[in-house]
Amino acid sequence: MTAILCLMFGYDGRELTAVFVGGALGTLARAGFETLAAPDPGRWPWPTFTVNIVGAFLVGYFTTRLLERLPVSSYRRPLLGTGLCGGLTTFSTMQVETVRMLEHQHYGLAIGYTSVSIVTGLLALYIATALVRRVRVRR
């Protein structure tokens, strides 16, 4: 399958494998987290919120470090960014949870969950990026 993609569309096998491995690990972590709390439209979805914020922080850290500090590598970014952080975080679960909150008329919770997720996510990313950039480039 990978060979077909590489031959037909010119994809790099190492890149796809890196995405696969990172995605597998990130998903495993997220799935594990989600078993900690049963879905409840009346409650703050701590598992999803936690993995999303942690993932946002990590993607800021990894991406900035890999693009601006470390030597270029063909597989680190797909492994850690697209793969690990992409698999660890989820947009769809967050949307379905929010719709369920709205369906159960928990409007305040829905608005709070959405806005806090976005604001905290962006903040975590900003902080991670800023932290990496404070480290002086080593020559």
Place this chain on the structure above:
Amino acid sequence: MTVAVWAGVLVIGGIGAVLRFLVDRTVSGRVARPFPFGTLVVNLSGALLLGFLSGLALSPHFALLAGTAFVGSYTTFSTWMLETQRLGEERQLWPAAANIVVSLVLGLAAAWLGLWIGGRL
């Protein structure tokens, strides 16, 4: 939770991530704009699909593998945030705001639609 189920989570999670990568690359390759349409397409299609799966009465294992593992890995919050923040850094404030609002509004609509369709079956 057996080892087989967790192995399934791993493999299916990996597949979801690869599919996201491929869709994002394909969409971005077609659209010349710097706006992150690739992630938008992935996230909206994923929200629709997860809404649909959630609307069906799936067994816990199937929900875990198809919903949490596959669709959860397929969609991404981190890339969404990263692309928004980088747009902001490039002083593209309107596109950054649009990325948030459009993803959110259409994402909720897609999830709601999926749930509605799934609930009808």
